[in-house]
Amino acid sequence: MTTACVFPILASPLQVAIAKAIDAAGGWLGFDDFMALALYRPGLGYYAKDARMFGLMPAAGGSDFVTAPELSPHFGRTLAVQVAQALDATGTAEVWEFGAGSGALAQQVLDALGPKVARYTIVDLSSALRERQRERLAGHAGKVAWACELPAQLRGVVLGNEVLDAMPVKLLARLGGVWHERGVVLHQGRFAYGDTPTDLRPPLEVPGDHDYLTEIHPQAEGFVRTLADRLAAGAIFLLDYGFPEHEYYHPQRSMGTVMCHRAHLADGDALADVGDKDITAHVNFTGLALAGQDAGLEVLGYTSQGRFLLNCGLLGGLDSGSDATSLAARSMAQKLVNEHEMGELFKVIAFGARHQPVWLPLGFSAGDRLHTL
DSSP: OEEEEEEEGGGSHHHHHHHHHHHHTTSOEEHHHHHHHHHHSTTTSTTTSSOOOBSSOGGGOSOSBOOHHHHOHHHHHHHHHHHHHHHHHHTOOEEEEESOTTSHHHHHHHHHHGGGOSEEEEEOSOHHHHHHHHHHTGGGTTTEEEESSOOSOEEEEEEEESOGGGSOOEEEEEETTEEEEEEEEEETTEEEEEEEEOSOOOSSOOOSSSOEEEEEOHHHHHHHHHHHHHEEEEEEEEEEEEEOHHHHTOTTOTBOOOEEEETTEEESOTTSSTTSSEEEOOEEHHHHHHHHHHTTOEEEEEEEHHHHHHHTTHHHHHTSSTTTTOHHHHHHHHHTTOTTTTTTTEEEEEEEOTTSOOOOOGGGSSSOOGGGO
16 A cells, blocks of 8 residues: 655755665665654754744744643643652652753743752753753753763653654554554655555554554653663653553544644644654553553553642642733643643653652642553
8 A cells, every 4th residue: 555645755855865764775664764864863854953843822933833831831830849749759859851842841840949959951852952942041051951862870850741752653554454564665756655564563452354553652662661771769750642552542543643743733644844844643651651660660650631730739820920810821821731722632651760669749649540551
């Protein structure tokens, strides 16, 4: 099965680079490798070039999407309450953030916690974003550092907000009852999807014999295993949109979850405008929990973002601070917890380091859904 895309591939250096990668791979490139190039190819990929991709609301222009910290400063202020408890419970004083974006979350956490955080280290692949982060965090220059890789051991609280969804995924397609891995080929000078039979399978058997497209997440699960290997003391909090696997691989979810974002609009064509828009996939939180557990981490909790933030005192935070009386500020903060906005689609999962006393994070004190994974 080959479906041609109507986008000419030689329109940009990135597309030329991807075309060469396809040729070098024998004419078929796995979607995960395609996604990695489209997003992270040095100097050319969506996250690796000097462009203002997010951080502004649509009316302000110049951005493709906005994340929770840019939506409302109450996100970071509330998350800081959880970070503070985690630092105390684990006897640590450092924070590590992956994919810090505009630096908004780092600024909010540092402003809220002050001297409680001795060091805040950002791991980000984008040099352009690192420069934006340096500008935004200039007031905390004495304690903020950047790293391109993890040390052999780390101690502290690890944060990842909307990081997992941008990690490359493998596409699996059941066609006529036979499972295939979906990759990218060249067809008449254009990118197209090409399918090849595979022994790979989703972690759950998908009932029915209808055609079915989905994803598996070896890179995101590998990321959790790497953190498990390096985390000597501390905790990990990952926030993103997704489902437990029984929802992820529901028979009716037959078109997969890959989605693209550009100018605050979403589309499902990952082969168009390559390098000029984000490519994401929802997270399988069951897979993450199992990867962490098998690697020795303690799974501390799993719940919706809305419940997590309410448990950490979001509503109380709205009654204090300089914007306490601002209706607009309250409205934006409510988007973080409302079920029809970010509150239900986004989830939070937490892990504790091995050989560490088990403790209950405040964010899971009510409404923990760990039993649903």
